Amino acid sequence: MNPKDVLTQVVNRCIAEGSPIYEEQPMPKHTHSITSFIVEGGRTAEFPLDMLRYDSAWPRDSSDAATMARTEGSAPRRRVMLNTVSPHAPTIGRWESFGWKVIAADRYGHYREDELLEIRNQEMM
Numbered sequence: 001m002n003p004k005d006v007l008t009q010v011v012n013r014c015i016a017e018g019s020p021i022y023e024e025q026p027m028p029k030h031t032h033s034i035t036s037f038i039v040e041g042g043r044t045a046e047f048p049l050d051m052l053r054y055d056s057a058w059p060r061d062s063s064d065a066a067t068m069a070r071t072e073g074s075a076p077r078r079r080v081m082l083n084t085v086s087p088h089a090p091t092i093g094r095w096e097s098f099g100w101k102v103i104a105a106d107r108y109g110h111y112r113e114d115e116l117l118e119i120r121n122q123e124m125m
Contacts, residue, residue, distance in 0.1 A: 036060065036113060037090045037105035038120050040079045041098075047080070048098035055089035057082040064120075079103070081120045 037057075041047065047068040052058060059065040060081040067080050084090065090102045104119050106112070 034083050034085055035089065035106060036081060036083050036116050038079055038081050038103050038116060039090070039095055039100045040077050040103045041100040042077055045078075045099040047078075048095070048100060051091075051095060051098065051100075052082070054094060055082070055084050055091055056086040057084040057089060059083075079120045079122075081116060 039051075049068075059068060060083055064080045064082070067078050070078065082090075090105055092102045095102050104116055106116060
């Protein structure tokens with residue numbers, strides 16, 4: 001018996017028995033949530049691009065991307081807001097090993113997004 005005939009028999013048997021040929025499965029629920037966090041680094045500290053990969057992170061917006069790219073400027077410190085879906089990020093110790101400090105994160109609901117933006121935009125001493 002060829003494969004087409006076997007398939008036809010199976011389909012006909014399912015129809016005769018009232019069994020579903022195809023049972024729709026529910027879509028898996030989204031299991032990752034986005035966490036925002038702010039890192040701060042010195043004017044001369046180059047942004048550790050590898051940390052984006054390590055923490056599965058990306059800049060929140062174009063101003064954060066521009067701040068990452070800047071290596072010199074008048075502000076003694078730079079703040080960058082990042083988003084991540086990693087349940088383990090931000091990895092504070094690893095950021096510190098590159099000379100950057102995690103200064104705020106909304107992982108535990110301590111900050112709303114508007115509060116994080118306010119922290120990012122505060123004048124730096």
